[in-house]
Amino acid sequence: MNDNNPKAPLTPLNYEPNRHPDYQDDEIDLRELFGIIWQGKWWIIAITFVFAVGSVIYSLSLPNIYKSEATLAPTEEASGGGLSQMAGQLGGLASLAGVNLGGNTVDKTTIAIEILKSRAFIKSFVEKYNILPEIMAVEEWSRQSGLVYNKEIYDPATDEWVRDVEPPKQPRPSSWEYVQVFKNEVLSVARDDETGLVTIAVNHKSPKIAEQLTTWLIDEINNHMRERDIQEARRSLEYLNEELQETALSNMQQVFYQLIEKQTQTIMLANVRPEYIFQVIDPPVAPEQKAKPSRALICIIGTFLGGFLSVGFVLLRNLFRKSKDVA
Template sequence: MTDENNKQNHPAPYGPGQYPPNFYAQPYPQDDEIDLRELFKIIWDGKWWIIAITFVFAVASVVYSLSLPDIYKAEATLAPTEEAQGQGFGEEVSGLASLAGINVGKQQVDKVTMAMEILQSRQFIKNFVEKHDILPEVMAVKEWHRPSGKLVYDEEIYNPETKEWVREVEPPKQPEPTSWEYVNAFRDNLVVEKDEETPGLIIVAINHQSPIIAHRWTQWLIEDINDHMRARDIEEAESSMEFLQEELGKTNLSSMQQVFYQLIEKQTQTIMLANVRPEYIFQVLDPAVVPEEKDAPARALICIIGTFLGGFLSLLVVFIRHLVRNNREA
């Protein structure tokens, strides 16, 4: 009786894999929970590390931002002229050419897009730098001295007194920059884009350490692209006239001769208009001016980002030190 009573009062334990009904409902001790008090204590214990690292980054960001030269931006707003909006031969000339048996194709060239692409092309920029002899201003300017208005060159790259390139480079490079180098450098400071606020208008801008040079180059770019597109159209019109005159001499039909005369007249008008209009492709609506305020760098933003980066890294260092110390003690 005694054994049976003991079995009733003390039932047998659960078998393998069997647990009380409320076993999973019981809370586990959460060892991995973040204890805010412990977190604050870790930060407080490492406060000098945080202050020191953040201070170093803050000072470094200030020094770095002050070492950057001021960059000035001169920009002009342009509008396409009637010639720029014209498409190739034009509908009237294309019809006349078809009557004469000349296939000019149906694909029409957008001269505005063409001019924008040429402005940024390697050949155009190379010719621009060589024409105006501005290689030192592209590759060797260190800063602009505001009181005197003179450029300060990096003498480790270029000697302005002897006008010699003295930079140290590894072969096969030469002390004087190649067109590959200065074209890429020029492109970094060139802006050619369509105006987002006013469709149809074009923005051309130059960034440079000198506001005077930025203004001057912007003007030169506009003049040179107009001259380039004018010369291109004149050359095309002259070539077309030579071809038309050859075809005119091969036909005896009066009707065909009349068509050829009209085509030649159109090409003559193209040449005449190209020569009398200085703003051939782009008309300046808002000309570039010498900027009085810098466009870059944003020194305050650099300092803020540097300080926040220092603060984040300092916290990371403090937590890593805490984990390493706990592992050693364990």
């Protein structure tokens, strides 16, 4: 065998794999990194322990929040059935007389949901049932003592608001304040696009108040939509009666009589239907278990956060120490 042959095959004795030039440095850096973390293990343990204890204390300080929800189904009137189908037969004639009998692009269910979340409806609801202290001043609830109000905000003995706020705010919360709290923290409305079912949920520190508010909201939105349609039908009746008196053509008189009959039916059926827009499928109940907070999750997140921050602290501390030594 000729050792000087440049085309001689490689053997395990003369073959070395190509190593990345930084491979050895990376291995040393990893060992150094773990060494730094091990040297600062007491810092890591201490900081993680502080975060763990702090997260436990914080989670225990949070009050329980209970959720009461109800499942609703739109009625025939809300979904386009019932009188709305009858309105379709007279829609062309009604448009000639200037009367709106339905057929809008937005159905009544969507309108009812938006009204339920509107500022005007919430303001009227809170004022009607006088629930402002229950929305803005409840600190906690327990089965033994019931509702506990924050005495720095509201005095239940004298029914006075005593909170200390800076102008332009007043001790008594304005509608701007409590409507925002009601929409963001108390009320939740969701609609299933596939089934059309609507879910109304109320979050509160008291399970009984959560159930009561949910029941009141369902009643109020049904009553609001009923009164809205009745007033619209009465205005249409006034207009139709005036036009009927001024019309001498028998064909037009027949049209007006049919439209008057339709509006009269609307008022009659609206008055006899307690569940005018939403029919209750699953009524609200007082929950026995809290919906939030998830104290275990808060503690786990707090502990992991403390661990990450402690490792970062140890690494930065070592980096500053090296910079100081070099300087």
